[in-house]
Amino acid sequence: MTETFVIVGGDAAGMSAASKAKRDDPDLEVVVFEKGEWVSYGACGLPYYVKGEIQSLESLVSVTPEEFREERGIDLRTGHEVVAIDPDERTVTAESPSGEVVQPYDHLLLATGAEAVVPPIEGTDREGVYTLGSMSDGKELREYVARARTGESFQQPDRGPACRYLEDCAGPVAVVGGGYVGIEMAEALAANDFEVTLFQRGDRLLKGFSEATSDRVVTHLEEQSVDVRLGAEVQKIAGDDIVEAVVTPTARIPVEMVLLGTGVRPRTALAEDAGIELGSTGAIATDAYRETNVPDVYAAGDCAEAFHVVTGEPTYAPLALTANRHGRAVGQTVGGTPTEGGGVAGTAAVKAFDVEAARTGLLDLEEGRAAGFDPVAETITAKSRAGYYPEGGDVTVTLTADRDTGRVLGASLVSEYGEGAVHRSHAIVGALEEDATVFDLENYDLAYAPPFNTTWDPVLVAAKVLGGNLRSA
Amino acid sequence: MTETFVIVGGDAAGMSAASKAKRDDPDLEVVVFEKGEWVSYGACGLPYYVKGEIQSLESLVSVTPEEFREERGIDLRTGHEVVAIDPDERTVTAESPSGEVVQPYDHLLLATGAEAVVPPIEGTDREGVYTLGSMSDGKELREYVARARTGESFQQPDRGPACRYLEDCAGPVAVVGGGYVGIEMAEALAANDFEVTLFQRGDRLLKGFSEATSDRVVTHLEEQSVDVRLGAEVQKIAGDDIVEAVVTPTARIPVEMVLLGTGVRPRTALAEDAGIELGSTGAIATDAYRETNVPDVYAAGDCAEAFHVVTGEPTYAPLALTANRHGRAVGQTVGGTPTEGGGVAGTAAVKAFDVEAARTGLLDLEEGRAAGFDPVAETITAKSRAGYYPEGGDVTVTLTADRDTGRVLGASLVSEYGEGAVHRSHAIVGALEEDATVFDLENYDLAYAPPFNTTWDPVLVAAKVLGGNLRSA
Incomplete structure (x- = not known):
């Protein structure tokens, strides 16, 4: 008898699961309900669309609805919002403009994603206040940028040209929040000649990265004429x-x-209503196979927790690769091959104008102690290429390890854009995934040639220095 | 009583050992004999000096003889050639313009390096035939380039302008050998407007890399007007x-x-004369601490073998990082902390004009089988950045794993220069060092953002495809 795999949500996790399950088991009936019109899109590309480096929203779509339906044999129903799950009857109920559908399932995946957090302050409902989570958000922001640049932003035409302070400026704008989205949007807006002020409640940007990384990014944003206000809590718009x-x-x-x-939070209402348990992070709890407390109901992507590769504990790290990987693992499991899909290290990368940065693992010393480690950190700065090589810059690496065992716990790297902070972090992710020590890491036989690094890659320099500290302690 | 650590050879391995030993044990007397005048220089930078991107030979020197002597307290004796070792008496004999010295040692490190192989063909002694191993080789080549460009090369002034074929060309020149040195020198010479023909005896360049890498490099060299002759055995100059x-x-x-x-071979005559054993590779055999069969006599760097991280067997991989790392490990051992210094993965990187490539581990299927594996390879090509991102190129990854266990055995990567083939190889080195499988590797939580990769980094794509093949096999 044909089994049915129902998926709620048509972005990274959902469509990865759908595609993999159908490919592995072509007899499976795969039904995807997506409440919007867009599926399988690269939300990470939205800042570059707003910036104007990407010309069409469609180009962010990796596979079109037609391709899913016609080439991959997936019953994709856009414009269908799932409003209820009945785990006992094994059905979901979806609403669409053409009415309500009750769809039975044998396997169910919740891939409902996350939504942008709107902070509880006055004025967030005024015209001119945006978030950037969805394709339609991106569309509206791009339209705003276009209007502002031609002197037709909100306050036009009654108030004259958009920019009130600088001749060449398209208008003073605010970015609230100093995470990736805030920084990428500061770049996108500044590149369009807006006068940008970035408000960060805490005392540094990119709080998941090291202080050295945050400091370098702040300095660079200021060089790019972004007015960075740290410790600046927005009270009101x-x-x-x-x-x-x-x-x-x-x-x-x-x-x-x-x-x-100002961040995202997992969309969990549907799951909660159906008695599916959330974890301590507030996202949907799952086992290593992404199965929830309800049998045959899985959760993956930005709505779900994942296990941290260093602590082994559940964590909430809503990022694109995890969504893809865990969605795919669920698809493979449902398609007949039980697959875990691995943990997360909280790895993230960001470009800020002409600087790039990456972080992975546990960096915060308090967080490390809470996880039972005795974390020690070291920060080094080394050349990105051989000192005598005509090009290159500086890579700053913060590396954290456990004092007793030497186990690598995390790292944060920053360099000029193109000088490899992000790709160099790959070495440290490998070390984290494999529970390696800094003594192991300092002996890694990493690739070297003068156009790419110093003989000891900056990652190795960090391991060598931190390892030396641990040995002599 | 003060102990004496004697080192033969003042480049990467020797000076790393000297510096580390003296720093760890300031009471140690450290004596380095170097037969030439240069110490601690970056031979890997010589092609860029010949090319003209580096203006002075001195800039390739990371620490000067004066700094070693005055700041680091090392008794560095340049112009001293060690001609004999007496392991029973624990002395070395060195010759210098000022006479012969017999120096007792408690610990001895042989860091005699490697020398360029001159193939046994007629005519290698003619004027105009060069190798590139030493600083003086680099100096001579740069002088040649300068002469040729001003119309004063060897055949001047009796034969007119240097270039016989092209108006804008500084002369037809040959590079024999398609390894890194050959390719880097082809770039250096072509950048100086020489008409370059590259002769490679075998059927592809960079034979330690994958075929896909070799092919892309050949195509690119040809685009850069290098005449690449494969399967072209040079019989005579x-x-x-x-x-x-x-x-x-x-x-x-x-x-x-x-x-x-045409490659290098280890300088072992001094060791052999003293009864120090060579390994099957022809380089000096050592244990994991780089100690030879003679107690307290160590060998590190380009004159010595090392253990391969995948096979565990001795291998000969004369490269800069290994020399630095193993030299440093010996210094640390002699300085009081026994240190292994790790294995080698045969990792290497090369820039060829506007292309970059890296390799690591076991790639050759025969070699893998000889080591007891059942190697399976897969080659994929993926975008270096998000498909919609305005910049980027292609990264081609060849990944090899063992069929039975899935263990990662090796990889070869190639991309446009700046698109990260080399730094991405860091992830695979981590996997090799930790005996990880492709199933582990495909779950690595690598950094992702659109300016740096696709959601699945090309390394992950390769692991996913190869893992899929192994699962379905």
């Missing part, structure tokens, strides 16, 4: 219908647009 | 005193200069 200013305890900065980059 | 042509079984190519890039 002022204005009438339209945003007029961002208000902090110490300042009122006039702006004509606000981008909220 | 013709001419009178001065080189006139390279002769193969099928062609006679007029040239005014020949660069021999």
Whole structure:
């Protein structure tokens, strides 16, 4: 008898699962409900679309709905919002403009994703306040940029040219939040000649990265004329219908647009209503196969927890690769080959104008101690290429290890864009995944030639210095 | 009583050992004999010096003799050639312009390096035939380039301008050998407007890399107007005193200069004369601490074998990082902390004009079988950055694993220069060092953002495809 695999959500995790399950078991009936119109899109590309480096939203789509339906044999139903799951009857109920559907399932995957957090402050509902989570968010932001650049932003035409302060500037705008989205959007807006102020509540940007990384990114943003305000809690977005200013305890900065980059939270309401358990992180709890407490119901991607490769504990790290990988693993499991899909290291990368940075593992010393380690950190700066080589820059590496065992716990790297901080982090991810020590890492036979590194790659320099500290301690 | 650590050879392995031993044990007397005048230099930078991208030979020196003597307290004796070792008496005998010295030792390190192989063919002694191993080789080659470009190469002034064939060309020259040195020198010479023919005896360049890598490099060299002759065994370098042509079984190519890039061999005569054993590779055999069969006599760097991280067997991989790392490990051991210094994976990187490539581990299927594996290889090509991102290129990854266990055995990567083939290889080195499988590797939580890779980095794509093949086999 034909089995049915139902998937709620048509982005990375959902469509990876659908494609893999159908490929591995062509007899399987695979039904995907997606409440919007877009599926399988690269949300990570949205800042570059807003910036203007990518010309069409369609180019962010890796596989079109038609391809899923016609070439991959997947019953993809866009415009269908799943409103209820009945685990006892093994059905989901979906609503669409053409009515309600009750769909039985043998296997169910929740891939409902995450949504942008709107902080609980006054004024987030004013016109001119944006988040960047969905394709339609990206579309609206790009339209805003286009209007502003031609002098037709919100406050036009009654207030003259968009930019009130600088001749060549398209307008003062605010970015709230100093994570990847905030930084990428600061770049996208500054590249379009907006005067950008970035508000960060905490005392540094990129708080998941090392301080050395954060500091270098702040310095670079300031070089790029972004006004970075650290320790600046936004209390209110002022204005009438339209945003007029961002208000902090110490300042009122006039702006004509606000981008909220204040994180995401997992979409879990549907799961909760059906009695599916959440974990301590607030995302859906699963086992190593991404199965929830309800048999044959899986959760993967930005709505679900994953296990951390260093601590072994559940963590919430909503990023694209994990969604793809875990979605695919569920597809492979449902397709007949039980597959775990691995843990997460919290690895992330970001480009900030002409600087690149990556982080992986446990960096925060408190977090490391909470996980039972005695973390020791070391930060080094080394040349990205041979010192005598005509090009190159500096790579700063912060490496963390456990004092007793020497086990590598995490790292944060930063360099000029193109000088390899991000790809060099690959070596450390390998070490984390394999429970290697800094003494192992310092002996890694990494590739060397003058156009690519110093004889000891900066990663090795960090391991050597940290290893030396641990030995002599 | 003060102990004496004597080191023969003042380049990477020797000076790393000297520096580390003296730092760890300041009471140690450290004596280094170097037969030439240069110490601690980056021979890997010589092609870029000949090319003209590096302006002075001195800039290749990382630490000067004065710094070693005055700041690091090392008794460095340049111009001293060690001619004999007496293991029973624990002395070495060195000759210098000022006479012979007999130096007692408690610990001895042989760091005599390697020398360029001159193939046994007629005409290698003609003027205009070069190798590139030493600083003086680099100096001579740069002088040749300068002369040739001003119309004063060997055959001047009696034969007119250096270039006989092209108006803008500085002269037809030959590179014999398609390894890194040959390729880097082809780039260095072509960048100086020489008409370059590259002769390779075998059927592909970079024979330690994958075929896919070799093919892409050949295509690129040809795009850069290098005339690549594969399967072209050089039988003779013709001419009178001065080189006139390279002769193969099928062609006679007029040239005014020949660069021999036909590999290196370990300098072992001194060791052999003292009864120190060589291994099956022809280099000095050592244990994991780099100690030879003679107690307290160590060997490290290009004169010595090392253990392969995949096979565990001795191998000869004369490269800069190994020399530095093993030299340092010996220094640390002699300084009081016994240190192994790790194995080698045969990792190597090369830039060829606007292409970069890296290799690591076991790639050759025969070699893998000889080591007891059942190697399976897969080659994939993937985008270096998100498909929609405005820049980027292709990364081609060949990955090899053992059929039964899935263990990663080796990889070869190639991309446009700057698109990360070399730094991406770091992930695979980690997997090799830790005996990871392709199933582990495909789950590595590598950094992702659109300016740096596709969601699945090309390394992960290769692991996923190869893992899929192994699963379904």
